[in-house]
Amino acid sequence: MPRVLAAAAVASLLAMGTPAVEAQTSPKFFFLQFCVGCHQYDGSGLPPDVPSLRDDLSYLIGSPAGRDFMLRVPGVIGAPGSAEEVADLLNWIVESFYQGETDPAPFTAAEVLEGRKRPMKDPIKERLELLASY
Ligand code: HEC
Numbered sequence: 001m002p003r004v005l006a007a008a009a010v011a012s013l014l015a016m017g018t019p020a021v022e023a024q025t026s027p028k029f030f031f032l033q034f035c036v037g038c039h040q041y042d043g044s045g046l047p048p049d050v051p052s053l054r055d056d057l058s059y060l061i062g063s064p065a066g067r068d069f070m071l072r073v074p075g076v077i078g079a080p081g082s083a084e085e086v087a088d089l090l091n092w093i094v095e096s097f098y099q100g101e102t103d104p105a106p107f108t109a110a111e112v113l114e115g116r117k118r119p120m121k122d123p124i125k126e127r128l129e130l131l132a133s134y
Contacts (some may be wrong), residue, residue: 025085027092034079038056043097051127058100059134062077069117069130071107073123083109083116 025065031039037043043053062067072089079086090107098104120126 027085027089028096030079030081030085030089031092035075038075043093049062053097054099057094057098057132058096061094061098061100061104062102063134065130065133067104067107067111068115069120069126071111072118072120074120076112077116077119083112086112 032041038050039053040050045052045056057070060070076086076090078126079089081089087107090112094104094107
């Protein structure tokens with residue numbers, strides 16, 4: 001195939017591929033692929049083992065310690081993707097599931113990077129201590 005035609009074919013393939021690539025890196029796609037098994041399609045979780053992302057976030061999202069906790073749970077620390085993608089995922093979770101009345105500040109990539117430096121050793125214990133402090 002002449003080089004120009006080959007380039008055109010590649011360009012049109014890339015153009016065709018664009019929407020699919022976007023869909024595969026959307027926050028919803030990440031949630032469905034990496035979080036839904038535990039947190040469920042509607043974020044309701046599997047209480048008491050897996051907390052609801054609908055109700056329980058109300059305790060966490062408004063306080064610096066709670067936000068810090070959200071950034072450091074194993075699911076978030078281990079989520080594949082860039083810090084920007086994980087921040088987008090957390091913001092999508094808040095937008096899609098959070099039922100509280102406060103209007104929390106969006107999570108940023110910088111916060112995700114900070115959280116990644118301090119993974120939790122015992123999330124269940126830290127969560128109980130944190131909730132007891134509210
Ligand atoms: C294997 C099951 C599992 C998977 C998969 C999982 N989580 Fe979790 N998640 C939990 C459990 C259990 C907790 C409670 C804290 C703990 O014990 O780790 C939690 C807590 C959280 C919290 C804090 C909310 C709270 O009330 O404690 C957030 C935010 C969160 N997960 C987000 C995610 C995201 C985002 C993903 C996917 C990238 C994910 N999780 C994948 C089990 C899971």
